[in-house]
Amino acid sequence: MLKTFAQAWLEEFWHTGKHKRVPAELTAQLLRKMDMLNRAQQIKDLGAPPSNHLHRLRGDRQGQWAISVNGPWRLCFRFEGGDIHDLELVQYH
Numbered sequence: 001m002l003k004t005f006a007q008a009w010l011e012e013f014w015h016t017g018k019h020k021r022v023p024a025e026l027t028a029q030l031l032r033k034m035d036m037l038n039r040a041q042q043i044k045d046l047g048a049p050p051s052n053h054l055h056r057l058r059g060d061r062q063g064q065w066a067i068s069v070n071g072p073w074r075l076c077f078r079f080e081g082g083d084i085h086d087l088e089l090v091q092y093h
Contacts, residue, residue, distance in 0.1 A: 002038045006088035029070050043079045
């Protein structure tokens with residue numbers, strides 16, 4: 001279940017389905033991925049579909065996980081006790 005957000009605007013997007021910071025072409029996919037995160041009970045639940053590209057992060061993001069949304073967009077988060085914490089949308093590259 002989604003518990004905490006690192007970005008207040010992303011939490012607003014989750015509750016309303018819209019926010020000016022989310023590109024229009026990303027809206028549907030982002031909501032679908034966030035719903036997937038919300039329903040996950042174990043980290044392995046996020047391994048499917050393979051297009052999620054679930055991976056553990058390293059370096060200054062050690063302890064976090066990421067899934068792909070679209071192109072350079074990733075959702076980064078901590079997974080603890082079956083819950084998602086510090087969820088943030090990040091554009092890589």
